[in-house]
Amino acid sequence: MKAFVLRSFGSPDALELTDLDTPVPGDTEVLVRVRATSVQPYDWHHMRGEPRVARLMGGGVGLRRPSIPVLGADIAGEVEAVGKDVTEFRPGDEVFAMSMRGGFAEYATVQESKLAAKPESLSFEEAAAIPMAAITALMAVRDQGQVQPGQQVLVNGASGGVGTFAVQLAKAFGAEVTGVCGPRNTGLVRSIGADHVIDYTKEDFTRQKRRYDVVLDIAGNHPGRAYRRVLARKGTCVVVGGRASRWLEPAGHAFATIAMGAFVSQRMRLTEVGSCKESKQNLITLSELAEEGKVIPVIDRSFPFEQIPAAVRYQEEGHSRGKVVVTI
Incomplete structure (x- = not known):
């Protein structure tokens, strides 16, 4: 072969x-x-x-x-x-x-x-x-984020492989979703179900007054303390990815954000798809959602x-x- x-x-x-x-x-x-x-x-x-x-x-x-x-x-x-x-x-x-x-x-x-x-x-x-992108998104939204109907969810990095699935899954779970992406992708993110779209070249979402129950950090372009500013008092930040570097990143960003969780009221969680033990059942769940037209x-x-x-x-x-x- x-x-x-x-x-x-x-x-x-x-x-x-x-x-x-x-x-x-x-x-x-x-x-x-x-x-x-x-x-x-x-x-x-x-x-x-x-x-x-x-x-x-x-x-x-x-x-x-x-x-x-x-x-x-x-x-x-x-x-x-x-x-x-x-x-x-x-x-x-x-x-x-x-x-x-x-x-x-x-x-x-x-x-x-x-x-x-x-x-x-x-x-x-x-x-x-x-498989990998959607399972990662599913773990972040359902397992670490524990997204519930009616919650406010922000997806930072909404136009990439994991992000496009995360937006759709958060909507499927009944959340009101805000997607953060670049200017050429705002239409795409809106088309897959985002209720609100933020162009990061025009607005820094970490400086706005709006608060979110769950923030999914896929882009990894802000420190953990910045996400805390837009999280509800008992909100959850889920670190999914981040910018790569030759020596440490995105591991350094993830570990620093998670370590902060020991000292704050918000929950700081990490999604690591390599630790997934239920990949088959997750694929079955995603298959059902795809057949229903909820995840494309x-x-x-x-x-x-x-x-x-x-x-x-x-x-x-x-x-x-x-x-x-x-x-x-």
Whole structure:
């Protein structure tokens, strides 16, 4: 099979298109013929081995060489074969998963416990746009933010991959949603359900008088104390992401904001999708919402398989609206 392999840390040019043996599924695994995948910060953080502090963390990007040779956290495709203990899926089934690896290849093995049926109303490209970004948004909105009907929710970074899902999920949970984005994306954010849209080039939302029950910090462009100014007295700030740097960020921003929670009345929480143990059930929830038309993937651009390095480079620039996907 064809796959893009990462043998050393570096730029997108470090992704090498090569031939690998098609993997054989284990007893509880499913072999998926990958039809589409997506590109996200998770991929290029592992590609570059940054922030460097992540190399020292257990289960991280790897110390001297990449821990994941074939990147691609999201998978949508067709079941090719199943292990002897697999009972839920059979060859030909259309599926999707947050596999955390393996999507930059023609075939990938996925544990049955992480695999879900693809939403029938969505294409493979649309389904591949969902897993990591939408699960991250779901955890932030439902689990850490505990968003309730009638609450005021602000999404800072509303036009990106996670942000577009967060806006839609907060609306689906009955909140009044304010989205913060750049000037070229205000129409998009409004079109996916935001009740109010703030252009950050014209207004600093951390200086306004309005208060929010939940602030979802995806952009990471303000310190935690700034978010406190716009939070209700018992409000919640959920750190989802932040600006990247070579050595520490976005980890430093996240840890500093969370540490503040020990000294203030507001709740400071962190969403870490890598710790998610319920990815299958979360995918089922998201699939149901997609079938109901409440969560629709926003796709900025689609690349062919041979141009995965270009897709990673484009996503790494940080200006994509919604998701960047790849067809295989």
